Amino acid sequence: MGLKREGDSLVNEGQDTMIAFLARPTGRAGVDRVLREIVLGLVNGRYRSGEKLNANKIAKEVDVGLVPVREALHLLAGQGVIDLLPQKGARVKGLSRSETEEWHEVFRVLTLIGIRKAARLLREQPDLQAQLAQTRAVMDRLPSEKSNAGILTAILEFHRSINAFCKSEILDEASRRLQVVHWISFVAQYASLVPHRIAIMENYLRLVDALARGDADSAVAAYNYECAFISALIRGEQPDTMSDWIRVTPF
Known part of the structure; x- marks a missing residue:
């Protein structure tokens, strides 16, 4: 099977x-x-x-x-x-490279709702830090991932964990209605993720560190950076993480 x-x-x-x-x-x-x-x-x-x-x-x-x-x-x-x-x-169904990037942008907007809510909860309830540590652990396996599919699975699990952290079934339902299962498969086809798996992990860990401080603004900034990074890879670019290449749409 x-x-x-x-x-x-x-x-x-x-x-x-x-x-x-x-x-x-x-x-x-x-x-x-x-x-x-x-x-x-x-x-x-x-x-x-x-x-x-x-x-x-x-x-x-x-x-x-x-x-x-x-x-x-x-x-x-x-x-x-x-x-x-x-x-x-x-x-x-097929999706073009540009359509896939647009779906990824829609996903960014949706998942930012959970990230903001998680930051507020962690600021108000410090006892939730242990649960956040479990969410962080999802990203720890990225250095050993050898496929785009494995990296995307970790990203999806991370956001599912954030939604569960926020106790928001609405966000899960919205993800299903946005056909995540469909367009995410095209990210694996268009974007070369494996060579950048360490950078992706570091971007997410910066996001988690901001969440742990209850700092919603820094968490949003870190996540926007990560999404812009993935969008660049979807477009076929090979961004240099040491240069100021990033283009982030304010949200």
């Missing part, structure tokens, strides 16, 4: 929670197993832009009947992730 491949960087303890963050489980075991397979396939690059999803093949890999597969495909089509085809199959 594709999602159990040895060495797959997406196989980790936080995986199921991350998938729930991207595509809400239906409560029907067969459908949820199919959603899990397709979501992982999108994020780790197994399913790429324009690729046809064969319902029979997915059913065999996940060991379910065709009915759960078709239901899962209809759910993802409703989210705008795939297009249904006349012969009961489906195709992954």
